[in-house]
Amino acid sequence: MNVILNGSATTVSVHTVEGLVAGVTEARRGVAVAVNGEVVPRSAWPGAQLREGDKVEILTAAQGG
Amino acid sequence: MPDIFKDSRLILGTGGAESLAALEAAIVASGTDMVTVALRRIDAAGPGLLPLLDRLGVRVLPNTAGCYTASDAVKAARLARDAFETDLIKLEVIGDERTLLPDGVELLRAAEILVADGFGVLAYTSDDPILARRLADAGCAAVMPAGAPIGSGLGISNPHHIRLIRDSVTAPVILDAGIGTASDAALAMELGCDGVLIASAVTRAEDPARMAAAMRHAVEAGRLAFGAGRIPRRYHALASTSDAGMPQW
Numbered sequence: 001m002n003v004i005l006n007g008s009a010t011t012v013s014v015h016t017v018e019g020l021v022a023g024v025t026e027a028r029r030g031v032a033v034a035v036n037g038e039v040v041p042r043s044a045w046p047g048a049q050l051r052e053g054d055k056v057e058i059l060t061a062a063q064g065g
Numbered sequence: 066m067p068d069i070f071k072d073s074r075l076i077l078g079t080g081g082a083e084s085l086a087a088l089e090a091a092i093v094a095s096g097t098d099m100v101t102v103a104l105r106r107i108d109a110a111g112p113g114l115l116p117l118l119d120r121l122g123v124r125v126l127p128n129t130a131g132c133y134t135a136s137d138a139v140k141a142a143r144l145a146r147d148a149f150e151t152d153l154i155k156l157e158v159i160g161d162e163r164t165l166l167p168d169g170v171e172l173l174r175a176a177e178i179l180v181a182d183g184f185g186v187l188a189y190t191s192d193d194p195i196l197a198r199r200l201a202d203a204g205c206a207a208v209m210p211a212g213a214p215i216g217s218g219l220g221i222s223n224p225h226h227i228r229l230i231r232d233s234v235t236a237p238v239i240l241d242a243g244i245g246t247a248s249d250a251a252l253a254m255e256l257g258c259d260g261v262l263i264a265s266a267v268t269r270a271e272d273p274a275r276m277a278a279a280m281r282h283a284v285e286a287g288r289l290a291f292g293a294g295r296i297p298r299r300y301h302a303l304a305s306t307s308d309a310g311m312p313q314w
Binding site: 030 | 078079081082088101105109111112125127130143147149215
């Protein structure tokens, strides 16, 4: 399946947001996910199914004022 | 809603630090117990910031930096709440790139939505006393007027307006943006601000840790001076030494 992950076209073998995050980071606290512009709360990651072409943003803390 | 201030009235912004080691030294020297962070794509943000902040025992105040509309800022705030498990948010809704000053219309709209959503909104605003009052009336947990544009180091352009804001709201007032050196932070506190938020003045100083220590003392000194009640300004001198017992030659 192909998704847009943080702005880059990416082919993934997982089917949930949980699986996608697990492939990027071991961290959970400090990580937030939006799919197609909508916040997916952490508690919903395991059940959140990815679809072809989804735009997924995986975000975390960066230095900022 | 959690208290904004615990031991320190200085909130440190983490933006602009050259390295995590430099940031750590500045945080420790500042004595702060709350620092701001932004939310960015994980591949660009890199690891290490949050573990560092956890290790230092400082609380995280996420911001909505980079948002130009209420809807973007609300989305960023909701993502930050999910990521950092805090209801506090530093709400920034910027009006243009050149000044980085807030767009008051979008800011107030976003603040209303987030307050209704249970957030403790610390609103980065201009030094306009009327807008600050509208934000406080909307239920913001604090108003954060800019002394001068972000990163400018120009100090407090209009101290009179900061005092007007202090007098017109009961919510905490936190001077945010514009501070260049320690005397600016002291002035903010002397004007009655409850705290200051400093990023660039520390992180971009030649010696960030030393400047952080200076800011810590400045905030404490300014707060003490505010509480002590300064003498009124006079046009002419008033001798501090009594003439009583003055010898006659």
